[in-house]
Amino acid sequence: MPNIINIADITTRAMPPGMAPEGETCNRYGATMAHLGPQLGAKQLGYNLTEVESGKSAFPYHCHRVNEEMFFILEGEGVVRLGAERHPIKTGDIIACPAGGPETAHQIINTGKSSLRFLAVSTRLTPELAEYPDSGKFGVMAQYSGADGKPEVFLHVGKREQNLPYWD
Incomplete structure (x- = not known):
């Protein structure tokens, strides 16, 4: 099988449980995705x-x-938050988001009347630490092979003030 997929042949799907917005967050977040890397x-x-x-x-x-x-x-138009600034975006734009602290924080918001579609490409280094400046949360995720060789994921989301002492 060649390592080729035509964008017109891709169907996006709802995010899996645990990643999909629930309750009040459905008012702010709404997206479908297709994970293409494995394919x-x-x-x-x-x-x-x-x-x-x-x-x-x-x-x-x-x-x-x-x-x-x-x-x-x-396809579409919107706004990207990059650090402390907001920039309009439209079809054909390429956005780079290097690793770093809150000065590199980013978020794409669909401000148009129709769907906004984008291709996302990222490095896959693990473990990863993500920070969420608006809420003060952080997330740690590590992907690794379990004892049986199957892929496993460790994910923890919290706030700094929830930190336990090292010796607890």
Whole structure:
């Protein structure tokens, strides 16, 4: 099988349980995704096609301390928050989001009347630390092979003030 997929043949799906917005957050977030990396045979980069509903964002404003992301806007228009600034975006725009602290935080918001579709490409280094400046949360995620060789994921989301002493 060649490592080729035509964008017209991709169908996005709802986010899996635990990642999909629930309750009040459905008012701000609404997106479907297709994870393309495994289908393409990718080893060190992650690829996904994301479709964001009008007036919503796919994810909260966040930064990655380890991984870098790139977004290519395929269709629609919106705004990208980059650090403390907001920039209009439209079909054909490429957005770079290097790893770093709150100064590299980013969020894509669909401000148009129709869906906003973009291709996201990122490095897949693990473990990863993501920070969410708007809420003061952080997330730690590690992907690794379990004892049986199957892939496993460790994910913890919290706030700094919830930190336990080392010897507890």
